Amino acid sequence: MLDVLNLPVAEEATVEATLSAETTSEEVIARIYALKEKLRDKIVILGHHYQRDDIIQFADRTGDSFELSRFASQLKDREFIVFCGVHFMAETADVLSASNQVVILPDLKAGCSMSDMARSEQVFDAWEEIGEYVDTSTVCPITYMNSSAAIKAFCGEHGGAVSTSSNNRAIFQWAFDQGFEKIFFFPDQHLGRNTAYYQLGIPLEQIKLYDQTQPLGGLSAEDLREAKVLLWRGHCSVHQHFQASHPNIMRSLYPGLQVIVHPECNFDVVRQADKVGSTSYIVKSIEQAPAGSKWAIGTEHHLVNRLKKEHPDQFITTLAPYACECATMFRISPEALLDILENLDSDIVKNQVVVSNSDKKWARVALDRMLEITSNSAVSSWRT
Numbered sequence: 170m171l172d173v174l175n176l177p178v179a180e181e182a183t184v185e186a187t188l189s190a191e192t193t194s195e196e197v198i199a200r201i202y203a204l205k206e207k208l209r210d211k212i213v214i215l216g217h218h219y220q221r222d223d224i225i226q227f228a229d230r231t232g233d234s235f236e237l238s239r240f241a242s243q244l245k246d247r248e249f250i251v252f253c254g255v256h257f258m259a260e261t262a263d264v265l266s267a268s269n270q271v272v273i274l275p276d277l278k279a280g281c282s283m284s285d286m287a288r289s290e291q292v293f294d295a296w297e298e299i300g301e302y303v304d305t306s307t308v309c310p311i312t313y314m315n316s317s318a319a320i321k322a323f324c325g326e327h328g329g330a331v332s333t334s335s336n337n338r339a340i341f342q343w344a345f346d347q348g349f350e351k352i353f354f355f356p357d358q359h360l361g362r363n364t365a366y367y368q369l370g371i372p373l374e375q376i377k378l379y380d381q382t383q384p385l386g387g388l389s390a391e392d393l394r395e396a397k398v399l400l401w402r403g404h405c406s407v408h409q410h411f412q413a414s415h416p417n418i419m420r421s422l423y424p425g426l427q428v429i430v431h432p433e434c435n436f437d438v439v440r441q442a443d444k445v446g447s448t449s450y451i452v453k454s455i456e457q458a459p460a461g462s463k464w465a466i467g468t469e470h471h472l473v474n475r476l477k478k479e480h481p482d483q484f485i486t487t488l489a490p491y492a493c494e495c496a497t498m499f500r501i502s503p504e505a506l507l508d509i510l511e512n513l514d515s516d517i518v519k520n521q522v523v524v525s526n527s528d529k530k531w532a533r534v535a536l537d538r539m540l541e542i543t544s545n546s547a548v549s550s551w552r553t
């Protein structure tokens with residue numbers, strides 16, 4: 170067995186060394202298949218649903234953020250977890266995997282703009298600031314999976330948890346059941362508002378937006394005291410392309426069409442949707458739908474296109490009249506994956522994602538709380 174902790178780490182990209190201008194896409198694909206077979210006892214390849222088809226074909230496991238994190242926590246027999254997704258997902262896998270496992274992100278520039286909207290120092294400052302007006306021991310900090318390990322650690326250390334789009338309601342409910350009076354939710358305001366209002370029935374007056382660019386989040390001391398849920402001002406740029414006018418336009422163009430959206434869409438889009446849920450919930454809804462069903466899907470377009478190809482007996486289109494693509498997910502290319510595998514085949518670890526031990530400890534607490542709270546849940550409907 171390789172001593173993974175003592176492997177040399179590549180400093181420079183080596184794609185150029187192994188691929189020439191003449192290398193065809195077919196060759197790249199064939200080389201990945203061959204290396205995957207050769208390294209099969211050492212590696213596992215995880216693929217988030219937003220990955221391109223030319224990556225998904227190599228994934229040993231696909232899933233939404235929750236399923237992939239649960240899988241990473243159960244996986245013990247592979248030394249290398251090659252995470253085809255974005256940075257926060259690889260960090261989560263590093264926190265949840267065993268200490269002798271190595272997590273690799275094929276392109277380290279595959280980040281998440283929403284996650285970047287909450288920097289840890291901003292969150293620490295905001296916590297202190299609101300602490301001048303409310304007793305923070307009554308506030309439960311909850312962070313969406315799409316956040317840095319440092320913010321997950323902050324939530325773990327302050328009695329809170331991580332959530333994903335498939336379990337946000339359960340995590341919010343858990344916080345209130347623990348006796349917390351308020352939730353401070355980072356970084357996706359839309360998922361937070363949709364959960365609080367549509368799933369838990371909290372009135373909008375008690376759901377306040379904390380704008381981190383403003384003193385005291387742009388709120389008054391009274392706002393802070395009245396709030397049951399404080400929402401960080403963050404959003405997913407991809408899901409903000411879906412607009413309130415789109416559901417009706419699509420329904421009038423295609424009578425009988427159902428609208429299914431991800432809960433990162435804004436409040437007005439979610440209000441009009443027939444179904445709302447995580448990426449896996451969307452996949453399963455289409456899989457279970459009868460032939461002839463018509464859908465407009467409000468999520469990343471690689472997933473929409475794949476569903477369209479896989480279900481030719483249904484009518485499937487994107488909810489917006491243009492492609493809504495996640496540019497950072499798209500960075501994970503077959504060439505980048507091949508580079509990782511060729512390096513591993515030479516006993517070189519490239520693009521390892523490592524969370525510091527201090528963040529790991531408390532991020533693990535926050536993630537374990539999530540896994541515990543949702544231990545028996547399969548992919549479920551987001552909407553009640």
Ligand code: 13P
Pocket residue numbers: 218232233234235315333334335405431433446447448449
């Ligand atoms: P899921 O947990 O639904 O896969 O969502 C992840 C994500 O980043 C959506 O934009």
